[in-house]
Amino acid sequence: MGIASDLRTARGLLRKALDNRRAGQEVRARAARQTPHPSHRFRVAVYFADGAVNMYQMRQWYKPLQELAGTWPVVVLSRAATGARALQRESGLPVAFVPTVRDLERYIADQDIRVVLYVNQNTRNFQMFRYGRRWHVFINHGESDKMYMTTNQFKAYDYAFVAGDAARERLGRVLWDYDLERRTIEIGRPQADHYSGTLPYPEDERTVVLYAPTWEGDRPSAHYGSIATHGEALTAALLASPAHRLIYRPHPRSGVVDKAYGDAHRRIVAAIEAANAADPTAHHVFDDGPELGWQLAAADAAVVDISAMVYDRLAADRPLFVTRPADERAIVDTNGYLSACDWLDAAESDRIIERTTALLDDPESVSRLEHWVRHYFGDTTPGAPTARFHAAIARLMDEWDVWHARTGGEADEIDGEAELDAQE
Numbered sequence: 001m002g003i004a005s006d007l008r009t010a011r012g013l014l015r016k017a018l019d020n021r022r023a024g025q026e027v028r029a030r031a032a033r034q035t036p037h038p039s040h041r042f043r044v045a046v047y048f049a050d051g052a053v054n055m056y057q058m059r060q061w062y063k064p065l066q067e068l069a070g071t072w073p074v075v076v077l078s079r080a081a082t083g084a085r086a087l088q089r090e091s092g093l094p095v096a097f098v099p100t101v102r103d104l105e106r107y108i109a110d111q112d113i114r115v116v117l118y119v120n121q122n123t124r125n126f127q128m129f130r131y132g133r134r135w136h137v138f139i140n141h142g143e144s145d146k147m148y149m150t151t152n153q154f155k156a157y158d159y160a161f162v163a164g165d166a167a168r169e170r171l172g173r174v175l176w177d178y179d180l181e182r183r184t185i186e187i188g189r190p191q192a193d194h195y196s197g198t199l200p201y202p203e204d205e206r207t208v209v210l211y212a213p214t215w216e217g218d219r220p221s222a223h224y225g226s227i228a229t230h231g232e233a234l235t236a237a238l239l240a241s242p243a244h245r246l247i248y249r250p251h252p253r254s255g256v257v258d259k260a261y262g263d264a265h266r267r268i269v270a271a272i273e274a275a276n277a278a279d280p281t282a283h284h285v286f287d288d289g290p291e292l293g294w295q296l297a298a299a300d301a302a303v304v305d306i307s308a309m310v311y312d313r314l315a316a317d318r319p320l321f322v323t324r325p326a327d328e329r330a331i332v333d334t335n336g337y338l339s340a341c342d343w344l345d346a347a348e349s350d351r352i353i354e355r356t357t358a359l360l361d362d363p364e365s366v367s368r369l370e371h372w373v374r375h376y377f378g379d380t381t382p383g384a385p386t387a388r389f390h391a392a393i394a395r396l397m398d399e400w401d402v403w404h405a406r407t408g409g410e411a412d413e414i415d416g417e418a419e420l421d422a423q424e
Contacts, residue, residue, distance in 0.1 A: 019082060020051075020080075020081050020082060021081075023052075023081035023082045023084070023085040024081035024097075024099070026085050027081055027084045027085050027088060027095075027097045028097070030088055031088075031095075031097060037075065037094060037096065037110075037111075039110050039111070040110070040111060040112045041073055041075075041111065041112075042073045042074065042075040042094070042111045042112065042113055043072045043073055043074075043112060043113065043114050043115065043397070044068065044069075044072045044073065044074045044075075044113070044114070044115045044116075044117065044393065045074070045075050045076070045077050045111075045113045045115070045116045045117070046058070046061070046065065046074065046075070046076045046077065046093075046116075046117045046118075046119065047077045047079075047116055047117070047118050047125065047128045048076055048077065048078050048079070048080075048083055048087070048119065048120075049078075049079040049080060049083075049122040049124035049125065049127075050079075050080055050083050050120065050122055051080040051081070051082040051083045052080075052082035052083055052085070052086045053082075053252070053253065053256075054083075054120065055083065055086045055087075055252075055290070056141070056251075056252055057119045057120050057141035058076075058083075058087065058091065058119055058141075059090070059290050059291070059292065060141060060142065060191050060292055060312075061119060061139070061141075061191070062090070062091050062092060062093070063191070063194040063293075064190040064191060064193075064194065064386065064389060065091075065093055066092050066093060067386060068389065068390060068393060069093065071390060071393075071394075072115075072393055072397070073094075074093055074094070075093070075094045075095070075096055075111070075113075076091060076093050076094070076095045076096065077096050077098055077104065077107070077116075077128070078095055078096065078097050078098065079098060079099055079104075079124055080099070081097070081099065084097040090290055101127055104127065104128070108131055113134055114134050114135065114396070114397060114400045115134065115135045115137060115393060115396050115397065115400070116128060116131075116134055116135065116136050116137065117137050117138075117139045118136070118137065118138050118139065118157065119139060119140060119141045120140075120141055121148075121151065121153050125156070126156075129156065133403070133404070133407070134400070135158045135159060135396045135399070135400065136156075136157050136158050136159075137157060137158060137159045137160065137161060137396070138153075138154060138156075138157040138159075138160040138161070139160075139161045140160075140161075140162075141308065142307075142308025142309075142311065142312065143162075143163040143166075143167065143189065143308060143311035143312075143315075143376060143377075144306070144307055144308045144310060144311050145166075145170065145306070145310075145333040145335070145336045145337065145338055146222070146224075146306065146307065146308075146333075147221070147222070147331060147333075149167070149170055149171075150170055150171055150173070150174035150175065152175060154171065154175060154178065154183075155175070155178060157183075158183070159183055159184070159185055159396065160183060160184050160185070161184075161185050161186075161187045161389070161392055162184045162185070162186055162187070163186065163187070163188055163189055163311070163315075163376055163377050163378075164186050164188060164375065164376050164377050164378045165186075165375055165376070165378070166336050166337070166375050166376040167184070167186075167376075168180050168184055168186070169335075169336075170333075170335070170336065171184065173335065185392045185395070186378060186388065187385060187388040187389045187392050188315075188377045188378050188379065188380065188384065188385035188388050188389075189311070189312075189315040189377050189380070189385050190385040190386045190388070190389040191292075191293070191312070191315070191385075192312075192315040192316060192377070192380060192385055193382060193383060193385055193386045194293050195293040195294065195296050195297040195316055196293055196294055196297065197291055197293055197294030198294070199294060199298055200283070200285055200287075201245060201283035201285060202283065205243075206243060206244055206245040206282075207243060207244050207245070207300050207301070207356065207360075208244075208245045208247060208298060208299045208300050208301075209238055209244060209245070209246055209247070209299060209300065209301050209302070209303065209352070209356060210247045210249065210295050210296070210298075210299035210301070210302040210303070210304075210313075211231065211234065211235060211238075211246060211247070211248050211249070211302075211303045211304075212249045212250070212251075212295070212302065212303070212304045212305075212309045212313075213225055213226045213227045213230075213231055213250055213251065213254070213303075213304070213305045213323070214226075214251045214254075214304075214305040214306070214307035214309065215250075215251040215252075215253040215254045215255075215256065215257075215261075216228070216254065216255070216256075216257050216258045216261040217257070217330075218257050220327055220329035220330065221329060221330060221331045222330065222331070223325055223326075223327035223329065223330045224305045224306040224307060224323075224325050224330055225251070225254070225261060225305055226305050226323040226325075226326075226346070227250065227254060227261055227264045227265050227268070228258075228260060228261045228264040229323075229326040229346040229349075230303075230323050230326075230344065230346050230349040231264060231265075231268055231349075232264055232267060232268060232271075233346075233349035233350040233352075234303060234344075234349040234350065234352040235248060235268050235271060235272070236271065236350070237349075237350050237351075237352050237353055238284075238352060238353065239271055239272065239275040239282075239284060240275075241353055242279070242282075244353065244356075245282065245283060245284055245285075246272065246284045246285065247284075247285045247287055247295050247298075247299060248268060248269070248272060248284075248285065248286050248287065249287040249288070249292075249295055250265055250268075250288070251307070252288070268286075269286050272284045272285075272286045273286075292312070296312055296313050296315075296316040296318070297316050297318070299318065300318075300319070300356075300360060301318075301319050301320065301321070301356045301359060301360060302318065302319070302320040302321070303320070303321045303323060303344060303352065304320055304321070304322060304323070305322070305323050305325075306322060306323075306325065306330075306332065306338070310322055310337065310338075310341075311337075311376060314337065314369075314372060314373055314376055314377070315373070315376070315377050315380060317369065317370065317373050317380060319342075319359050319360060319365065319366070319369065320341075320342070321341075321342050321343065321344040321355065321356075321359065322338065322341045322342065322343055322344065323343075323344050323346075324343045324344065324345050324346070326346050336372075336375075336376075337372045337375075337376065340368055340372065342359060342365060
C-alpha cells in the first residue's frame, strides 16, 4: 500500500514537473514573438506567484484591470510557468514572466511601477515586499466572512482595498493595533460592473437556479463544501423539473483533497449530460469556464457555499441560499450576513424547488437582502464600484508623488547578489 502510494506521488510530481517545463517553454516562446515591453511603461503591477490551479483568483480581476489600464498602464508579474501561460492566453493584459528573483529585479529596474496589487497571500509575496518606494496593496480575490478575510497578514501591506463597511468591521474585531481608517480603502465590488456575457441557453419561462459550491477544504474548520452533502439531492430535484434550469459552477479545486467529493462532482456532471440528452430543451449548464459574471446576474436564485461566491452573488443584489456546513467543526462567522441569510440544510436539499419558490415570493427576504448589499458593498449603482476603484488608485498615485518628492526620488537600493541567491 505504501509503495503504491509513493509511486502515485512520484508520477504526479513527474507530470507536474513536465507540465511546468512545457509551460515555461511556451511562455518564453510566446514572449519572444511579441514586442518587448517598453521601458518605464507600467505604473501598476499585479503580482501573482501561483500556478494555473489558482487562476480563479486572477480571473475575476481581468475586466476591472483591463479598464484600469486605460488610465494607468498595468502589467502582471507572474512567477510560475503554468500561471504565466494561462495569463498570456486569457487575461488580455501584458504579462512579465519573472520566475527568479533576478528576473524580478531586472524587470522592476526597467519599469516605473508605483502601485503593486496582490490577489492572495502566497508566501512568495515577501520577495516583492522587499522593494520600497512603491505602495503594496492587498486587493484579495473576493469578499467573504471566511477566516481568510481576517488574517493578520493584512498588516504586511501598505494598504488594503476592501469592499465596504462589513469588511472594516470584520477586520476591526480581529486585528490588534491596525489603523483601519488609514490603511483600508473601500471600493465596493468593481467586478459587479462586468456581470455580463452571452447566455448559453435561450431565455424562456424556466426558473434558473445557479448552484456554485466551493471545494471540500483542507481542514475541518474550512469544510464548507456542499457537493457531497447537498449537491446531488438538490441538482437531482432541479434536473427532474421541467420548469427549472440548473447552472452548475463548482470550484475548480473540487475533489483535490477528497476523492469522494470529486466523485460526487462527476456524478452531477454526468446527471446534467443525461438530463439534457433526455430533454434537449432543458439546456442545463455545467459551467467550468474562466468568466464569472453572467451566471450571477442571470440566475433567478442561487445556492452557494460559505465562500466568496456568497458575496459575489450578494453584489448582484439577487436572491440566494447559503448551504449550512454539514461538518459541525466548520467555523461560521455569524456576525455579518450569515447571521441573517437564508440557510439551506443538507436534509432539505431535495426540497430546493419548494424553497426556491418561497424565497422568490418573500418580500421580507428581498428587503433584508437590500440592507446587506449596502452594508457589504455600499453604492452598487452600475459604474459606482469602478469609479471608486479608479479613485483609490489615483489617490495612491498622488501619495506616491508626495513621498517621491520628499525623498528626492532616490532609487531602491540593491541588497546584493548574496541576498538574491538566498531568495531563489
